[in-house]
Amino acid sequence: MYVNLTDAFTVAGKVERISVPIEMDHFSCKYGEYKLTDKSPVALVLSNVGVGKARVQGQAEVTLGMNCDRCLKQVDQIIHLDFDQEVMAPDVAQPDPDDDDSFVDGYELNVEQLVNTEITVNLPTKVLCKADCKGICRQCGKDLNAGECKCDGFVPDPRLAAIKDIFYGNKEV
Template sequence: MLMNLTDVLTSEGKVVEKQVDVDIAELNCRLGDFPVIQKTPLTLTLTNLGTNKASIEGKMELTFAMSCDRCLKSVNQKVTLDFMRTVEGPDEYKEDAQDDEQNFMEGYQLNVDGLIKNECFMDLPMKVLCKPDCKGICMKCGKDLNAEACDCDTFVPDPRMARIKDIFDANKEV
């Protein structure tokens, strides 16, 4: 969705408040595809900061369907966006200086969906857990250790001792 910012960028001291329904159904990134389960309307405050310069303040809540990083169960993860960005009109913008900052501006148009996706990428949690003490799944048999324990051997040898183990295995009588 594109929003025209010409009046805000060109009128000194102009402040505009808007509520926008964002058309984002899924967030696609290298971590995976996360469908949006629930979202609130985006509240935007656009403020002129001078000639061809404006600040964009926004607030929104999104709930994504994600997988637990340990046991792979589905988890509803709430992400609260509360951001402030400064944008410049195409006459003032220098492409080499702030290329990452302005990738959601297209001339005098604000790409709202692109802005929201950028903010979501920055606010996604590093680790998603279904509960803080999630035990995960067994590395050998794949059982969910939260539901039941398994009888697999979980001994992991010290990798620093691998060379000594190789010497003993080579001299072992069959």
């Protein structure tokens, strides 16, 4: 949704509070696509802070259906968005045409683009269903949180074997 910034850019002392619904149902980035399982509206405060200059503050909360890094179980990740930025009217500052992420389009604030950018910077780098998630067996694929599997779990690691050779080699000298 677009919000008009004309008053915030031009009316001295103007402070406008609005609530804007988030439209997106999915969030996509280079790591994948995640469903928004829950979302709040964006509570926006638009203030005039100078000629052609507006301050955009806002808060929202979205819940993304992500997957545990170890067992792939779906984990709902709540992400708090809290931003505070200054933006310029197009006749005060020329927008950078290479900036695809720009959330100001002329006199309009692109709230979806802003939310998208804020989710990107607040995306958790590690997702675990629980701190001690045991993951899945690399051999049979069983979820090890549900119990041990029948695999013997011994996977010879050639790097360890090489270290062992060096160790015993030194001892013999």
